[in-house]
Amino acid sequence: MLSSYGIEDIDRQILSCLITDASQSHKSIGEQVHMTGQAVGARVRKLQDLGIIEGTTVNWNPEKIGLTVHAFVTVFLASNTAHQAFQQFAGSSNQVVEIHRVSGEGCYWMRVRVGSQLELTSFLDELLGYGNYKVSLSIGQMK
Known part of the structure; x- marks a missing residue:
């Protein structure tokens, strides 16, 4: 189902996983959202192409x-x-x-x-x- 911002609920779940820990593998995220790692990778690339994901960061001291x-x-x-x-x-x-x-x-x-x-x-x-x-x-x- 599409949200008012043009992404699906599953995309929001994937985004939430990445926000929590951007170093997670696509396979690990897939296990959390009930998809294959390959499908998660495709959705991540789509989110990058849309400009929703602009990059990844590192928390450091x-x-x-x-x-x-x-x-x-x-x-x-x-x-x-x-x-x-x-x-x-x-x-x-x-x-x-x-x-x-x-x-x-x-x-x-x-x-x-x-x-x-x-x-x-x-x-x-x-x-x-x-x-x-x-x-x-x-x-x-x-x-």
């Missing part, structure tokens, strides 16, 4: 490799002409883990991971070339 400072940065650009240059800067920065253009307070929200306060300060100094910022440091992740 950045602190284990020295990225111990986790900051959330609200960016206030200095002018309307700064967007393109800022987006290029943020997109090419290894320290920026995630970036969102937002409405409300600020122009962008960034999630930044660095190895030290000194490295964060250096990153923020570069950021001043595009506008101002507000920083909040993570003191613990809940989920």
Whole structure:
């Protein structure tokens, strides 16, 4: 049966399995949804072709490799002409883990991971070339 988003309920079940653990084999998922591994593989490829599955990710612990400072940065650009240059800067920065253009307070929200306060300060100094910022440091992740 097709949902309002154009995929079948079985596709949603397969997607749920992948969201839970993307490293599962198609055979393992097939056992959970009562299909063959080959049929699951075909449905996964269809979900990829539709753009529903855009890739897979790995859960990892950045602190284990020295990225111990986790900051959330609200960016206030200095002018309307700064967007393109800022987006290029943020997109090419290894320290920026995630970036969102937002409405409300600020122009962008960034999630930044660095190895030290000194490295964060250096990153923020570069950021001043595009506008101002507000920083909040993570003191613990809940989920």
